[in-house]
Amino acid sequence: MLERTGVPVKEQLDRVQPPPGHEGPMAVIECFQEIPCNPCSEACTRGAIASFTDINNPPVLIREKCNGCGNCMFRCPGLAIFVIDESYSDTETLVKIPYEYLPLPEEGTPVTALDREGKPVGLARVIKVQQGKAMDRTAIIWLAVPKGLGMTVRSIQVGR
Amino acid sequence: MTETEILVIGGGPAGLRAAAAAGELGAQVLVIEEMDWLGGQLVKQTHKFFGSKEQYASRRGIDIARILAGELENHDRVTVWTGAPVLGIYEDGMVTAQKDNRHVKIKPQRIIVATGAAEKVLPFPNNDLPGVYGAGAVQTLMNLHGVLPGRRVLMVGAGNIGLIVSYQLLQAGVEVAAVIEGAAHIGGYLVHAAKIRRAGVPILTRHTIKEAQGREVVEGAVIQQLDENWQPVPGTEQQLEVDVICLAVGLTPLADLLWQAGCEMRFIPELGGHVPYRNRLLETTRPGIYVAGDVAGVEEASAAMVEGRLAGLAAARSLGYGGPEAEAYLEDALRQLHALRSGPAGEKIRRGLEKLETMEGVPC
């Protein structure tokens, strides 16, 4: 259970994953605790994260409005928002993760994909390393992972 | 002797916001800070902050420190002294401090004490060995001075500080062997916990440290499971090879000046220890002395900033500054504080404040 392990459980994740057959990228907000925080909602220019009536509410994604742009990812102080695109290709799913470690991976290279417990679950291909002033030193790594691992891969190990 | 309308003691998030707010209403303010820099503990908080825009959420603590210090530059009525520890608050209202290696006297009309908090320790054999460091100390060494605390760390405490410092250790390239937590649940924000879990760091709840190992410095640690009654479970000992044991077991208000000033204090564990009794506008039982931030009860920096603003506004208003708008500002600050504390994450604080209001707890 999340409160004991720091790892969300299946029932929680089922609620936030994109609906089956969804075309295109979509945010997956893995923020399950009531804490006083609301920047994600303000980050979204499309209004896809509902405005908070109480700052302690967990965020609610309005799926129809989300285009998976990832603007909320680097504004989330908890680094708890990911973007996944199951329709990326026939064999791969696109997973975007926030990343604040060095060295950054190199685009085009394979890296070890890690799950929510830091366990290796396979190889991921680095599609893009997104950085920018507005992102304020939180990089977003675009990963192509084997189909079926979109809701599993949440970090990477670079080198070593 | 220096005269000032409002003296703010402490240049951390609470003190800086207090000074800016009082200055905004027109009061003349002197901020006096012990360290050479402004921002208090914000200067080592490399992570993005929670909260809302009003408390600079999404900005990194290190940058919030710069923003808050910058806000004071716009106020020509606000003077700042750094590298100047306050030594005492006396019966006649006089305050003494050390400045440029001289003993100086300050005569303020109002005082806002925003001295923050200090790290607690935990009793266990060998807890005095070099290598047993406060979590905040590790942050200072690492994030302010660029020096690594060691190679492999055991983090004791899974509150926000334990989780955040573990993450920052990983960012600096230090291995974190484990985070242990005596309680059954992780105390800090679970998104912080998730960040270090996906980096491969185990979080062991219901675990404590049995002893630090090493003759002259830390060479290892023995951890042990706790049962539901917080008693060690025999046979569950695990030895960890670590060269640093980091204690993130809570903070306690740095209230020495309040004691000396004769403010009525209460022991409220939920607020971190001895805290001053005060009214809703943060004025203590000694008229003219206000408090804000961790010295008033240990909380998040976001709450400290709002408390600072509240105390600054209240102190300036008591001197006759500010028109009807000051009333609205005060109400807004109170609303922000209420919002920050109203969720489950604020439950402990609410309980502590309620005890304080009802004068429960041991009078001192």
Next chain:
Amino acid sequence: MRISEHPIVQFNKGTKVKFTFDGRELEGYEGEPIAAALHAAGVRILGHSPRYHRPRGFYCAIGNCSSCLMVVDGEPNVRVCVEKLRAGMKVETQQGKGVIR
């Protein structure tokens, strides 16, 4: 051990200076706390406790806890976690409570 690269912070260290620790010459950066320079040079034991002679390192690193008292340029009980390093400083481990000369 110093951090060579960091994803968030850039460390703008000042001038490198020499100082001595119990007679041994070490290097650090001017203006950083003496304790930081010592730690970076691998020195973790800053002194021994007066009564039981237990080794002492720093604990709070912000001048609150008095765990890091050393003799600096002959002056005892200096909190080296906040005292700034200057070129040529003579830093010594303190035994006992220190003697004011």
